[in-house]
Amino acid sequence: MSDGDTFDVLNIQENILRGVYSYGFEKPSVIQKKSIPLIMEGKDVIAQAQSGTGKTGAFVIGSLCRINIEDNSSQILIITPTRELADQIYNFVEQICNYTEITYLKVVGGSSVSECMYDLKKSPHVLIGTPGRILDMIQKGCLYTENIKTLIFDEADEILSYGFKDSIYNIVSTIPKTTQICLFSATMPDEIVELTNKFMNNPEKVLVKKEELT
Ligand code: ADP
DSSP states (O other): SSSSSOOGGGGGOOOHHHHHHHHHHOOOOOOHHHHHHHHHHHHEEEEEEEETHHHHHHHHHHTTOOOOTTTTTTEEEEOOHHHHHHHHHHHHHHHHHHTTTOEEEEOOSOOHHHHHHHHHHOOOSSSEEEEHHHHHHHTOOOOOOOOOOOOEEESSHHHHTTTTTHHHHHHHSSSOOTEEEEEEEOOOOOOHHHHHHHHHHHHOOEEEOOOOOO
């Protein structure tokens, strides 16, 4: 945030920008400034940054800009290691989408399976969830991945350290080859490098050290 640019320079759609400003953000953090344009362009992105640097803001704002509102299908899939993180991301998405027609749903373990199946029938634009329940819903034929434009892994190192590797590989195998994949992680252990080499298409790399957020 050194040169004082506001979010206006990032070409974010008006109705999403309104949500960003009313949430109270004024200027993008470094990771946001670097990765939002790449996500908006549809590039695969590997972003390494510690928590508290604004990663959630980066992938949520960037990916929301990719949604085609005319298309009533699930287009953004955000995978996180825990229900708590899914809650946080969901709440943030809800606020940022306040002035849009974008629809969103949480797909997490520990909630009613039948309710989840029912809610998925409406094909919300944005799905936020944990690997086990997401894979279960895909395998039950309730979560359609054909139109997923952007797949995001939040805290990818945690996802793998919690033993979700097989689920992740199974999920990715159902996603179209053309889907943009964005991976956010605090560390880059070998397992993540292996995952990125296997599934990502010429990814752009963004590395950010911990910075103070105003
Ligand atoms: P991470 O996902 O890297 O842990 P978050 O996106 O959750 O980081 O952001 C950490 C904190 O900083 C949150 O309280 C968030 O609201 C705040 N924050 C993020 N981006 C900005 C910004 N551009 N301006 C002001 N506050 C921000």
